[in-house]
Amino acid sequence: MMNDEFTSNVAYSLQDVSFSYSRGKHAGSEAVLKELSCLMLSGRVLGILGPNGSGKSTLLKLLARVYQPQQGTIEILGESLSGLSQIEVAKRVALVPQETLQVFPFTIAEMVLMGRSPHHQGWGGWHWEDSQDWAIVQNAMEELDVAHLGDRLVTEVSGGERQRAVIARALVQEPQILLLDEPTAFLDLHHQLDIARIIRRLNRERGLTVILVSHDLNLASQYCDHVMLLNKGRIAAMGSPHMVIQPKVLEAVYGCSVLVDRHPQSGLPRVSLPM
């Protein structure tokens, strides 16, 4: 029973999406994602979980249209993703990649400012930022506590600071959907908590739809409204953390036994490895 209220609350709708990195004759045999169908609600935090090679990051890249699926359709906010231009996609979705290349000496402010480029069309993207762009950049940098690092080089700051700057760059795109690939992978505990709280705040205060890929089951359990468990390119389970993060489900997917108890504060499922 699909009605208007329903569809307006859907960030992504995937129908039979298949994707493979190799082109040509072997394309079918090595599919990373296989006939994926699901709905992702807007205004929520969705965690995409799964073992190595299950297609998590690939799915995220399809959602940002970094790659396009060979089969199936993806709809974003009611529009066909393949029908939009790259720049139109970039105004709706921002992607925070797992690793940020840092070969050239750009400053943090310059890197954050690059997030404004989807909003400037014209002669090959040649433009000068106006005061409105600067105000947006300034606010995003203050929000993520990197404003004081504006003139430092990307290569000079710590991993946590760089990750916050990349999130600031994603915010100045003014997206409705924020995609994050392993946002806490290379961070210590303190910075993990920091980033997780920022993500939750952006969702709660701004209504930003967040879709994140993570290896960290506990982080996902604690901070996500919904989780999707991928296995070998298919959805193994999708629902609330309570439903998905259960010993039987995890054992079936990861192939090892796990202990699941309750988080002492939130009561949400908590995963531990057995002795």
Add this chain to the structure above:
Amino acid sequence: MTPLDYFSETTFMTPNLDTPPLPSSSSVLSLERSVSSDATGNRAPVFSRTLTRSRWWAWVSAACVVTVVTFVVCLGFGTQTIPYSRIIAVVMAVVVGPFTEQGIGDPTSVILLHVRMPRVVLAFFVGGSLAMVGVALQALLRNPLADPFVIGISSGAALGAAIALLFGVGISVGSISALPICAFAGALLALMIMYRISMAQYGFSVYTLLLAGVVLNAIFSAFIMFLTSIADPNRAFGMYAWLMGTLTGPDWPTLGMLVVYLGVGLVMLGMHAQSLNLLTLGEETARSLGVEVERVKKSVFLAAALLTGAVVSFSGIIGFVGLIIPHAVRLVVSADHRLLLPMAGLVGGMFLMMADTVARTALSPSEFPVGVMTALVGGPIFLWLLTTRQTQLGMK
């Protein structure tokens, strides 16, 4: 199972304790609200190292002034001493006034207008183009050691030009010489091979690129040597001199043609300055920021091949300009390609004007190829970069 089945099975069973408010409009992320109160006020950027329009003009106009000064100074060097007052008068006459007044019989103005000036102008265009190609290749390959000479693009162009020269294809068809076009084809071939190699493995290393460049250079050089060895000795001797990179003897019509080729290439590069900025973040990230990566890559590669082809067909192989200059400009001025491209062009032009002045006057009255100069300066800098800046170069 349809998407809706997932939806009904899972979502509505969720004990959602704190359902967030759903976005009501498209401007969910209104980050600008805190400044909307001073909507009229031009909030100046607080980051001193970030590029603004006024900083752009300041740098570019300063560099233009220094370029003009360098140009005049370089004109002053040569076997015959010409006072600077005379040089400035002739230059001014060329730029603003009717230069017939300077007198055709005057030997100093003939030397200036038909010997020194074309050569210094050629040096400027060649140096500037090489530096800008270096900038573009470095951004595209995300590798600060990419340089048209180091990765074999110049050799490819040279092979194309050598084929044209030795088999007489170089004889002009109509008024257009086939030489730059053959060089362009050679450069394009080399670029495509290089690109396939660098993209063959995900997250390719700097070393792969350098090794592939060395081998590509060796292969093209072998072809060129083979061609020169079967060629008529007189032609072969001219070939050797040209291959080492010389800027001798251009005339004004030839220069005019070079400027046409370079103009097309430079516009193609310049219009992608902002896309090049985003491409330094990686192709996937660039795409997620709205860059049509494939289109930009094709356009930049064509421009790089066109520029390298034109430059090599006029001046032979001049190495390392595309490596040293972009690195220095990034270090001192900015990594932003909107400023980096024009600044590298101007500084690269200045550098080669000076290097060529040394090459043609240091051992006066004989001279040595300017390619020797740039290799002697650039080679050690390249090695120094390779050993000391490994972390910064992304090699560790």
